[in-house]
Structures are given as structure tokens and as C-alpha cells.
Amino acid sequence: MPIVDSNLTTILIxxxxxxxxxxxxxxxxxxxxxxxxxxxxxxxxEKKIKEAEQASKVIQDAHNEAKKILAxxxxxxxxxxxxxxxxxxxxxxxxxQALEQANQLYLQSYREMLKExxxxxxxxxxxxxxxxxxxxxxxxxxxxxxxxxxxSSLSEGAKEEIGKIYERAAQEAExxxxxxLKKIDESIMDIVQIVSRELIGKELSxxxxxxxxxxALETAxxxxxxxxxxxxxxxxxxxxxxxxxxxxxxxxxxxQDGAGNSQDTNSNPQTDxxxxxxxxxxxxTSSQSLEKDSGQPSSxxxxxxSASNDNNQAQSEKSSKQIDSxx
Amino acid sequence: xYEEILGNIRTKDEAEKxxxxxxxxxxxxxxxxxxxxxxxxxxxxxxxxxxxxEKLLDSKKDKKEILSKLKEEIDGLNYxxxxxxFEPTSAGIxxxxxxxxxxxxxxxALDISYDPSLLGGVQISYKGEYGDFSLRKRFDENYSRIxxxxxxILNDKRRKQIE
Numbered sequence: 001m002p003i004v005d006s007n008l009t010t011i012l013i014x015x016x017x018x019x020x021x022x023x024x025x026x027x028x029x030x031x032x033x034x035x036x037x038x039x040x041x042x043x044x045x046e047k048k049i050k051e052a053e054q055a056s057k058v059i060q061d062a063h064n065e066a067k068k069i070l071a072x073x074x075x076x077x078x079x080x081x082x083x084x085x086x087x088x089x090x091x092x093x094x095x096x097q098a099l100e101q102a103n104q105l106y107l108q109s110y111r112e113m114l115k116e117x118x119x120x121x122x123x124x125x126x127x128x129x130x131x132x133x134x135x136x137x138x139x140x141x142x143x144x145x146x147x148x149x150x151x152s153s154l155s156e157g158a159k160e161e162i163g164k165i166y167e168r169a170a171q172e173a174e175x176x177x178x179x180x181l182k183k184i185d186e187s188i189m190d191i192v193q194i195v196s197r198e199l200i201g202k203e204l205s206x207x208x209x210x211x212x213x214x215x216a217l218e219t220a221x222x223x224x225x226x227x228x229x230x231x232x233x234x235x236x237x238x239x240x241x242x243x244x245x246x247x248x249x250x251x252x253x254x255x256q257d258g259a260g261n262s263q264d265t266n267s268n269p270q271t272d273x274x275x276x277x278x279x280x281x282x283x284x285t286s287s288q289s290l291e292k293d294s295g296q297p298s299s300x301x302x303x304x305x306s307a308s309n310d311n312n313q314a315q316s317e318k319s320s321k322q323i324d325s326x327x
Numbered sequence: 328x329y330e331e332i333l334g335n336i337r338t339k340d341e342a343e344k345x346x347x348x349x350x351x352x353x354x355x356x357x358x359x360x361x362x363x364x365x366x367x368x369x370x371x372x373x374x375x376x377x378x379x380x381e382k383l384l385d386s387k388k389d390k391k392e393i394l395s396k397l398k399e400e401i402d403g404l405n406y407x408x409x410x411x412x413f414e415p416t417s418a419g420i421x422x423x424x425x426x427x428x429x430x431x432x433x434x435x436a437l438d439i440s441y442d443p444s445l446l447g448g449v450q451i452s453y454k455g456e457y458g459d460f461s462l463r464k465r466f467d468e469n470y471s472r473i474x475x476x477x478x479x480i481l482n483d484k485r486r487k488q489i490e
Contacts, residue, residue, distance in 0.1 A: 185481060189474055196473070200446050200462055209413040210422060213449045216460030217426050225456045226407075226431045 329400045332379040337424040339438040342401050348372045353394050406438040408452040412445035
């Protein structure tokens with residue numbers, strides 16, 4: 001075993017020594033190669049610099065050469081241009097001279113022609129103007145006359161038309177004014193009526209109302225409205241119908257037809273059984289119907305006892321005074 | 328016999344109320360247990376009606392006959408229809424009724440209705456006769472004169488304005 005170990009160690013040592021040597025060799029070769037590479041690089045750069053210098057020299061030379069060539073070309077071109085200038089100047093001078101000559105010739109011929117045309121046209125125009133003048137003068141005269149007539153007729157027509165319009169407008173205004181005034185009057189009347197009615201209705205106390213009713217009952221009694229116990233015994237239904245008709249149509253004019261045919265609606269046989277009272281009653285009834293027909297108080301209604309009339313008059317006067325004071 | 332009870336009826340409404348009460352009494356005549364005649368008379372009828380009916384029944388006649396006759400009498404009442412501009416007080420109704428009793432006679436009552444548009448006064452209807460004693464009528468009759476007066480005033484004013 002120790003022998004193997006010693007061999008192994010020697011082998012290992014040998015191997016390691018050889019490795020070390022190999023490494024050293026490698027390092028050395030590496031450094032040598034690096035040095036060589038750097039050297040080569042330097043040579044390369046130097047070479048490049050030299051080449052660049054040579055190239056710049058060549059370019060400089062070429063540049064100089066080109067400059068020379070350009071200068072020569074320029075000189076030559078200048079010479080050519082100066083030559084052509086001189087030629088052109090000569091040419092220009094000759095051309096302008098020729099042109100001037102031609103111009104003058106043309107001008108002269110034009111002037112002559114113009115003179116001729118002018119003289120001819122003046123003659124023609126003079127002849128034409130004389131004819132036209134005459135014609136125009138007569139036509140203008142006629143036109144003036146026509147215009148004058150038209151204007152005068154137009155002004156007359158316009159005057160008439162304006163007058164008519166004015167009259168119509170005045171009439172319309174008058175009609176409108178009347179209508180408006182009528183409307184205003186009507187509305188004033190309505191207002192007065194409503195206000196008066198309201199005032200009369202409001203201003204009466206309960207006592208005054210009752211007093212008016214008692215006065216009315218007295219009046220009715222004096223008109224013999226209540227004498228009819230033995231006279232026209234109207235049925236309650238007829239009474240009711242009559243009352244309803246009066247209530248629905250309180251205005252006497254509107255309830256009756258022109259012939260006043262309504263007075264017999266409530267008459268009954270008992271009226272005939274008592275001729276005296278029946279007559280008086282029927283008279284009253286018919287007179288009331290007449291009143292209803294005409295809208296005017298009948299003789300019997302007109303004779304509504306003067307006392308009650310006075311009372312009512314006094315009442316209405318009182319009411320009107322109250323209205324006045326309210327106003 | 329019936330004058331006293333009829334004399335208490337002032338208006339149609341009162342007459343109708345009384346008729347209702349009589350109907351109640353007449354219905355109670357046919358009932359044995361609930362709501363006998365006496366019970367109805369004591370509990371469902373106004374006191375003065377009760378007293379008046381008791382007076383009538385003193386005559387020992389048939390109850391049904393007396394009540395039927397009373398109904399007939401009430402039905403036979405004449406009504407003075409009065410359409411007024413105001414609703415009268417009870418005292419007012421008394422006044423009107425007093426007038427009717429005094430001037431027209433018994434067996435008459437009032438049938439009152441209310442229409443403020445009359446302004447005042449009354450519209451009367453009695454047995455087919457009609458009389459309009461309202462202020463509205465007087466106002467309408469005289470309104471043409473008022474209108475003329477207003478017209479005059481308006482025309483004067485206009486004339487002055489034009490001048």
C-alpha cells in the first residue's frame with residue numbers, strides 16, 4: 001500500500017509539475033502573442049497613417065490641379081463671353097436701327113390712314129347727326145307730350161283714389177268708433193246695472209226686506225189678489241206650475257207670446273159659478289196677462305195702491321240715495 | 328175641530344212635517360208590541376202635536392178616522408207662494424202668516440222660497456194669481472230711465488272732450 005501511495009504521489013507530483021510547466025508555457029506564449037499583436041497593431045497604424053498622408057497628398061495635388069484647370073477654363077470662358085458681348089452689342093445696334101426705321105415707316109402710314117378715316121367719318125357723322133337730330137327732336141317732343149298727359153291723368157287718378165280711400169277709411173273709422181262707443185256704453189250700463197242691483201240687495205236689512213214683503217202683501221190685497229176663496233179655485237198643481245213658470249221666466253215679456261194667451265190656464269168652473277167675482281177676477285187676470293204681454297203695468301197694476309207705490313218709491317229712492325252715497 | 332191644529336201650520340214645510348208625523352201615528356195603529364200608538368205619540372211626535380192630537384182623540388171617535396180627516400184637512404190647505412230675496416226669520420214668518428190669517432182667512436199657509444236675484448220685495452202666487460212685487464221688477468222697469476240718464480252724461484262728457 002505505501003508503495004502505491006508513493007508512486008501515486010510521485011505521479012501526482014510529476015503531473016502537477018508538468019501542469020505547472022505547461023501553464024508557464026501557456027502564459028509565456030500568451031504574453032509573447034500579446035506582444036506580437038501589439039507590435040502588429042502599431043505597424044498597422046503607422047502603415048495607415050502613412051497611407052493617409054499619401055492619399056491626402058494625392059488629393060491635394062488633384063485639388064491643385066483642378067484649381068488650375070478651373071482657372072484656365074474660367075479665363076477661357078471670360079474671353080469667350082467678352083467676345084460674344086461685343087458681337088451682341090454690334091447685333092443689337094443693327095437690330096434697333098432696323099426696328100426704328102420700320103417703326104417710323106409704319107407710324108407714318110398709320111397716321112396717314114387715320115387722317116383719311118377721320119375725315120371720312122366726320123363727314124358721315126355730320127350727315128347722320130343732322131337726320132337723327134331732327135327725328136330725335138320730334139320724338140322727344142311727342143314723348144314729352146305723352147309723358148305730360150300720362151302724368152296729369154295719373155295724378156288725377158291718384159287724387160281720386162286717395163280721396164276714395166280717405167273717405168272709406170273715414171267711414172270705417174266712424175263705424176268702428178260708433179261700435180266701440182256702443183260697446184263701451186253697453187258695458188257701462190251692464191256695470192251700472194250689476195253694481196246698482198248688488199248695492200240695493202246688500203243695503204237692505206232683514207227688517208227692511210220684511211217691511212217690503214208686508215207692503216207687497218198689502219198691495220196684493222188691495223189689488224184683490226186674495227179675494228179668490230170663492231173664485232178661481234186653482235188646483236195646487238196649477239198654482240205650482242204657474243209659480244214655476246213665473247220663477248223660471250221672471251221677465252213678463254219673455255213668458256208670453258204676442259197674443260197673450262196665457263190668462264186662462266188657471267181658470268176653472270167655479271169662476272163661472274160666481275159671475276160678479278169671476279168677472280172681476282178674470283179682468284184682473286187678463287189685465288195681468290196683458291201686463292205680462294206688454295211688459296207695461298196694466299191699469300189695475302198701474303193702480304197698485306198709491307200708498308204701497310209710494311212706499312216702494314220711497315224704498316227705491318232710499319236705495320238710489322244709498323247708491324249715490326256709495327258712489 | 329181641526330182649526331187649532333191647522334192654525335199652527337205656518338208654512339208648507341211645517342205641513343209636510345206634520346203629515347209625516349200623522350203617517351207615523353197611523354202606521355203605529357197596526358202595531359201591537361213595538362211602537363204602539365201611545366208610544367209613538369209620546370216619543371216620535373212633537374209635544375204640541377201630541378197635545379193637539381190628544382185633544383182631538385178626546386172626542387172618542389175612531390183614531391184612524393180622525394187622523395185621516397186631519398190629513399185631508401192638511402192636504403186641503405191653500406198655500407200662498409212667496410218667492411223672496413231673503414230668508415225670513417221665524418218672527419218674519421209669523422208676521423207674514425199673521426197677515427195671511429187676518430186678510431185671507433184660515434186654511435191658508437205659506438210656501439216660501441228664496442231667490443236673491445229679486446233684490447227685495449216678493450213674488451206672490453195664490454190660487455192661480457201671480458203678482459211680482461220685487462225690487463228687481465221695479466228696477467228693470469225704471470232702468471231705461473237710468474240708462475237714458477247715463478247716456479246723457481256720457482254724451483256730455485264726450486262732447487266736452489271733443490271740444
